[in-house]
Amino acid sequence: MLFNSYPFTFGFLPVALIIFGLLARSGKLLATAWFTILASLFFYGWWNWHYIFLFGFSVGFNYLWSLLLIPAADAPSGERSRRVRRILLGVGVAVNLTLLGYFKYRNFLVESAGLALGRHWDLAPLVLPLAVSFFTFEQVTYLASSYAGEPGTGDFTSYCMFIAFFPHLIAGPIVRYSEIYPQFNRNTRFALTVPNLSDGLMIFAIGLFKKVIIADTFRDIVDPIFTHPGPVIFGDAWGAALGFALQIYFDFSGYSDMAIGLARMFGVRFPENFDSPYKSRDLVQFWRRWHITLSYFLRDYLYIPLGGNRRGELRHYLNLMITMVLGGLWHGANWTFVVWGTLHGLGLSLNHARRKAVWKVPDAAAWATTFVFTTIAWVFFRASTFRQAAFLLRGMAGLAGSAALAHHYSIGAHDLTRIAIALAIVLFCPNRQAIMNYDWRNDYLYAAAFAILMAAATMTMANPPPFIYFQF
């Protein structure tokens, strides 16, 4: 069930909210929590109920394993005990990564090995279980929380709420147990409140509008050019690259807004996932504003354990590269994602080097460089092969080759206008956080804004395409 579909918006969501509200009002905390969990499983199983078994295995294994990791209150806190728990943590993380690796990277690794060895092995295609990349990472954070002995670890209901809660189940934001447990534990007084509902609905409507009114319209520009099996002329290549940069931003930030809004309706506050990333003036800023929860996950669970910036300059850059390459690979089993991650790793290393050199760049030039760099890097993210990416990049460089062979008719004045408007929104309009922080004293204005966003989105989502990040 997609957030941007009628069955979800006008069926699942209101019914879930009403039952949740009624149960919460009756004071049945456990029933409210388990209703939310079951509703989330229903939401997840709507796509393919077979997925629930894998998800159930992951939940069951990680919960039982986490019990081994939690430091016992009466146990001696000796080095040996900690070492054993550390090994168990490593095994637990490895099991999760193996599960992810099997479904997501098995064919990729075998094909890559075959290419390297000049061999070919036929493998049946594997269906990637929905959301496996996201819930695997959250299981890892839960195991780490259990190892650290954070409050609430070991509470099965809270754990299930943390993992399964439907607003973030499919594509994040990637939340930590410590962020959720205080809001969803056995002592929480669940309630549907008017402020949460009105804020949540507004945030949801903004996200829905971003997705269906802005992001989806770029598919017409992006898809034909990125799937064109030949050279692409300059204008089309830039149109497609810019179109994709805007499409993925509005698509994923729209999704994140919807997830945050939905969670807010149920009284849960999720961390922010986007903060106007295209306004960044360098890549360090960009990664603090783009998919923020993934950046923090990679920082805390990969970059810092690797040593971060504490082991010398060279190692610092190497750690950045490893983090970004693996971050790229996390997005998809393809070498193009590796290149995308590598480009960002190189860019971040250069950024850090420049910062140390106190080399001042004018703001406008810094912004333009960052934006153009990220747009070019998106080409590798979107293209399914290097050849496709090469066609686009050659086109962007004005080296399209034979005009007769080149793709030459997609981008028109109408498309350029769309790109310009979306770019203007990205650069000059307040973002969702700013809109929500505004002091809306006039209820009529607030309600009218919500109504326009919601009505426009509702009347455009008859045949909704899925979110881009659902494939990861």
Add this chain to the structure above:
Amino acid sequence: MKRRLVLMLTMAGALILCGALVNYLLNPYGVWRTTLIDPVFRKPKDEHVALPYAIRGAELSTLLVGTSRVVFGMRIDGLAANGFVNGGIRAASLSESCATVDAALANPHLKRIVWGLDFFQFATSWDPANPEFDRRLDGGAGPIVGDTLLSLAALDNGIGDLKRMLRGRARLPTSARAAVPWPPEVICGEYAAELGRGLVRTPPAAIVRQISNNMPNYQNYRFSESFWALFHATIERAQRRGVDVILFVPPMNAYELEVIRRAGDWDQFEGWKRRLVTIGPVIDLSGYNRLAYLDDYYTDVMHHKTPIGESILRRLLGMQMPACYGIGENLSAAMVRLDSRDIDGAIAVQDRMMREASSVDSRYGQLAEAALLDQRARVKARQQASVIP
């Protein structure tokens, strides 16, 4: 805060209801019974959305089926007019055309089907899936509500219809007001207005691009037995239901014929015609006849102009042909009735005309060859692009 929430829900609900109500009143696809806007002012932008609803209408007696050659060549602005519904779909797959016919057979008013057949539709590779279209044909409340009430596209279409209505009937183009098929005088007027435009004025480089980009790739054509079986079964269902089925092969410009011939598919093309006549008689306008060289009859390399299509429709329905500009004469000279008894003779004549045409080095052949080279390069690039990484 409570007032704000109530206002939010009320205003959003009211706005959505208003949108749905406006769509209901404007009724751009003719789904509802509202008659605020006369159907003559309708002009749906996407036949994939509008067609499934048009074929359920009570006014359907004749269904035109086919690809873009029927959509544009026998154009009906509002999709439906005086009992005719244009069921053509741009780049239609055979399964889409068959599904359209099947859905129309459920309409008790349907009496006749005029089916424009295209060789490329029977290729194994020509199977663009469109699950949304299938869902619409299946019916059900979901697609209807989503397409016709809760839809900005429908609203946009409806507002366009409203604007046309406000401008008045007199400002409508003749083609929108005329009965289907167009009377001879309308055909002559529209043909005169289009004279000297279209393919006849297209420069060679643009023709190569049109062939390369817009024409189906005839190279490596493989006839699909499963599509044939589907087509055969659909025709049988229509005949069992007592619906008169008229099959015809639309005219093809010499560029397209040269592409088919040079791609090595001529024998398959003729074999396809032989298969068609096993179902029943087929009116054939394709081949190296005089229509193939009358560039003024085409808007581009694939599509004949609407006045030509309307003239063909008149002829297929046994009506008088227009006498102007030699249209009737040219069509009569080119039109061949193929049936199982004399198919060998007819194919032999077409073969001879093909050999005569291929013996001279024409611009049709030259540009077709250039486009085929272009297409081959694209196919090669696609194959290389699909190699990992």
